Amino acid sequence: MKIVYMGTPSFAVKPLEAMHEAGYDIELVVAKADRPKDRGKKMQSCEVKCCAERLGIPVETPEKIKGNEEFIQKIRDINPDLIVVAAYGKILPLDILEIPRLGCVNIHGSLLPKYRGAAPIQRAVINGEKETGVTLMYMGEGMDTGDMIAKAKTEVGEKTADELFVELCEIGSKLLLEYLPMIENGTAPREKQDDSQATLAPMVFKEDIDWTKSAHEIACLIRGTECRTLYKGEVMKVHFAKEGSGSGTAGTVISVTKKDVEVACGEGSLFLKNVQLPGKKAMDIDAFLLGNKIEVGTVLG
């Protein structure tokens, strides 16, 4: 079975490695084009491209796919039996989807039909979902609307989106390997999505903490995406916080011990657990307190 794999970020590395390790014939890897990234504005390859090069698999990084006849023809020439996609980051036109005889399957980081779109994992955390998971699915024309093959769940608990990313791509890889044989011989399940239950998971961005929101809401937001607030005129990132039941003026530090800083929210309070100042590394609050005096009454935001 000839496979073409399409993916870009770290989430898509594991499945590629897993298939390669399992001995599948991956003819080509398609990843997003190199971009100048981070400080120094140097061109950097995405994780999947690096991985493919490491594994000795040819890589294509087309800027555009839609209307890119040269690229589409290249895929046709390879004549793959299956295309596997994981967080590729670009919409695949019908021209591509119709090429492989076994179709295109996608690994999506949510329990479809919930959280279709770009940031399913983060959105699930931000919305305070109790559980989330991975869905293996056939790709259709719409965004994450295709027929589902299988799902795997996991508890969200107090996990951050980052932690969930690691866990879910692990789960996704296993799910893929488990169903690949069935996909190959055409016996894989095929369940339609209930569109009436569908929700969207748009991209997430850095957020400034709004302390007037409830502690729970803020805690979920912090676990789901990069959050920051203003501390003594500096941008402080809050990487993790636990909910408390204190009260006071929203955004005000209401108690400080050697290992805790409690901030009042619109409803309830939050214990800052891991923070980061510009130029510094992220550190647990007790370490932070060793060299930084935070006083009760300090206002954040």
Add this chain to the structure above:
RNA sequence: CGCGGGGUGGAGCAGCUGGUAGCUUACCGGGCUCAUAACCCGGACGUCGUAGGUCCGAAUCCUACCCCCGCAA
């Protein structure tokens, strides 16, 4: 050459207008206490990122390099 912050005992910081290093915490020992994450006394732990240079003498000044991080993309 995108902008900027930083590398000092295990951890977080100070010192940086030059004279071999300080604070908080952790750690070890002892004391107080019914007890303690509280308090008191004592102790160990540092080639101050690396390599050169200036100087009588550098963590502190100069040069190059390595590493970490924030912004912006």
